[in-house]
Amino acid sequence: MELLVPGWRVEWLPIATSTNDLALERIRAGRAEDRVALIAGEQVSGRGRPGRVWRSPPGSLSLTAMLPFWPERAGWAALAAGIAAATAARELGAPTGLKWPNDLLLDGRKLGGVLVESCAPRWIAVGIGINVINSLPEEEELRGRVARLAEAIPDVTVEQVARGVLLWLDVTWGWLAEARMDRLRASWEELDRTTGRTVRWSRDGSLGVAAGLDETGGLRIRREDGSVETALVGEVTFVAGPTEN
Ligand code: BTN
Numbered sequence: 001m002e003l004l005v006p007g008w009r010v011e012w013l014p015i016a017t018s019t020n021d022l023a024l025e026r027i028r029a030g031r032a033e034d035r036v037a038l039i040a041g042e043q044v045s046g047r048g049r050p051g052r053v054w055r056s057p058p059g060s061l062s063l064t065a066m067l068p069f070w071p072e073r074a075g076w077a078a079l080a081a082g083i084a085a086a087t088a089a090r091e092l093g094a095p096t097g098l099k100w101p102n103d104l105l106l107d108g109r110k111l112g113g114v115l116v117e118s119c120a121p122r123w124i125a126v127g128i129g130i131n132v133i134n135s136l137p138e139e140e141e142l143r144g145r146v147a148r149l150a151e152a153i154p155d156v157t158v159e160q161v162a163r164g165v166l167l168w169l170d171v172t173w174g175w176l177a178e179a180r181m182d183r184l185r186a187s188w189e190e191l192d193r194t195t196g197r198t199v200r201w202s203r204d205g206s207l208g209v210a211a212g213l214d215e216t217g218g219l220r221i222r223r224e225d226g227s228v229e230t231a232l233v234g235e236v237t238f239v240a241g242p243t244e245n
Contacts, residue, residue, distance in 0.1 A: 001039070001041070001158075001159060003039070003159055003162055003163060005037075005162075005163050005166045005167060006167070007035055007166075007167075007170050008035050008036070008037055008065075008166045008170070009033070009035065009036045009037070010036075010037050010039060010162075010166070011036065011037070011038050011039070012039050012041070013038060013039065013040045013041065014040075014041045014042075015040065015041060015042050015043075015044065016038070016040035016042075016043050016044070016062070017043065017044055017045045018043050018045050018046050018047050018127075019038040019039065019040050019043065019062050019063065019064035019127060020047060020064045020115055020117055020125050020127040021045070021047070022038055022064070023038055023064040023065075023066050023125035023127075024117060024119050024125050026066065027066065027119055027120050027123045027125060028119055028120065032066050032120065032123040033066055034066065034067065034068055035065065035066070035067065035170065036065070036066050037063055037064065037065045037066075037162075037166055038063070038064045038065075038066075039061070039062065039063045039162055040056065040062040040063075041058055042056055042057055042058045042060070042062070043056035043062045046062060046129065047115060047127075048113060048115060048129070049113065049115050049235065050202075050234070050235070054113070054115075054129050055137065056129060057134045057135055058134060059132055059133040059134030059135070059158065060129065060130065060131050060132055060134040060148075060158070061112075061128070061129065061130040061132050061158050061161050061162055061165070062127075062129055063127070063128045063129075063162055063165060063166075064125050064126065064127040064128075065125075065126045065128075065166070065169055066123060066124075066125060066126075067123070067124055067126055067169075067173055068122055068123060068124075068173075068177070069118050069120075069121075069122055069123055069124035070122075070176070070177075070179075071118075071121065073176055073179065073181075073217075074118075075216040075217030075218055075232060076176055076181060076184055076216070076217040077116050077124055077126070077176065078101045078102045078114055078116045078217070079098075079101065079102060079184060079188050079213075079217050080169075080172040080173060080175065080176045080184055081102060081114045081116055081126045081128060081169065081172070082098050082101070082102030082103075082104065082114050082188075082191075083098070083168070083172050083184065083187045083188055083191060084128075084165055084168035084169040084171070084172045084173075085102075085104055085112060085114065085128050085130060085165050085168070085169075086098050086104050086191045087164075087168045087187070087191070088161060088164030088165045088167070088168045089104065089106075089111065089112075089130070089149060089161070089164070090191075091164055092149070092153050092156060092160060092161065092164060093152060093153045094106055094111070094149050094151075094152035094153055094156075095107075095152065096111060096191070097191050097192065097193035098188065098191040098192060098193060098194070099193055099194050099236075099238070100192075100194040100210065100213075100219040100231075100235075100236060101114075101217075101219070101235060102114035102116075103235075104130065105147075105193050106147040106148075106149070106151070106152060107147055107151075108193075109144070109145055109146055109147035110145055110146050110147065111130060111131055111146075111147045111148065111149065112128065112129050112130035112131060113128075113129055114126070114127065114128050114129075115127040115128075115129075126169065128165055130149065130161055130165075131146060131147065131148035131149065132148060132149045132150065132156060132157070132158050132161050133148065133149070133150045133156065133157070133158070134148060136148060149161065172184065172187070181215070181217075184217075185213060188213060189212070189213075192212075194210045194219065194236070195210050195211060195212050196209065196210065197209070197210050197238050197239075197240075198210075198238070198239040198240070199219075199221060199236035199237065199238060199239060200236060200237045200239050201221060201231050201234060201236050202234035202235050202236065202237070203231065203233060203234040206221075206223075206229075207223075207224075207239060208221035208222050208223045208224070208229070209221070209222045210222075210236065211228060214230045216230075216232065218230040218231055218232040219231040219236065221236075
């Protein structure tokens, strides 16, 4: 696949271990390059958060962008990537939303996710995985929890999705560079499928109701006693009666 996207240099790899690992190696070796994206046709050791395996069969999008990073805005970096991916999916016709910090949801099921990793003060590897036209897991337990873009957009291609994600990543990273948190917040709020849900925070298993973002991009969680704590690390699962996702 040859992909020409204004502002980007795309390296296409038919098969890779993990595009995040490859990007991190380059960053560590001092070979980071702004707006270079590695895209793999499939990954054999794709990684999810936190430390999970990420399935990346042919027909899915596995993309890692090397981008500049501002540690003082670390909490917004992951959100900027999620906004870009969700907006690209919406523009193609899939009504995608976000679960904090950066799961992409389609019809309440997981369409994709973001894994941002930094190993140098000023560079970050922004990994995005999206189910596009790939096969989904057969296991009954997983089938009801995952989605792919082809459900909403029958003729979608991986190239189309990659192009849209990169074009939007350029926009949201521009907002991050200029510290336009107001823009990031407004976009995130439009895509937000987290606020108002009862959530369990992975850090300590505690429960609360998600109450929007704080000024660092963390998720406010309102406890039963009315107190509010901000989740800055980890992730949340939705608690809805007997099932969680
Ligand atoms: C998640 O757990 O939701 C995050 C998934 C991130 C997967 C992407 S695919 C491209 C990049 N390379 C990886 O190994 N992981 C990320």
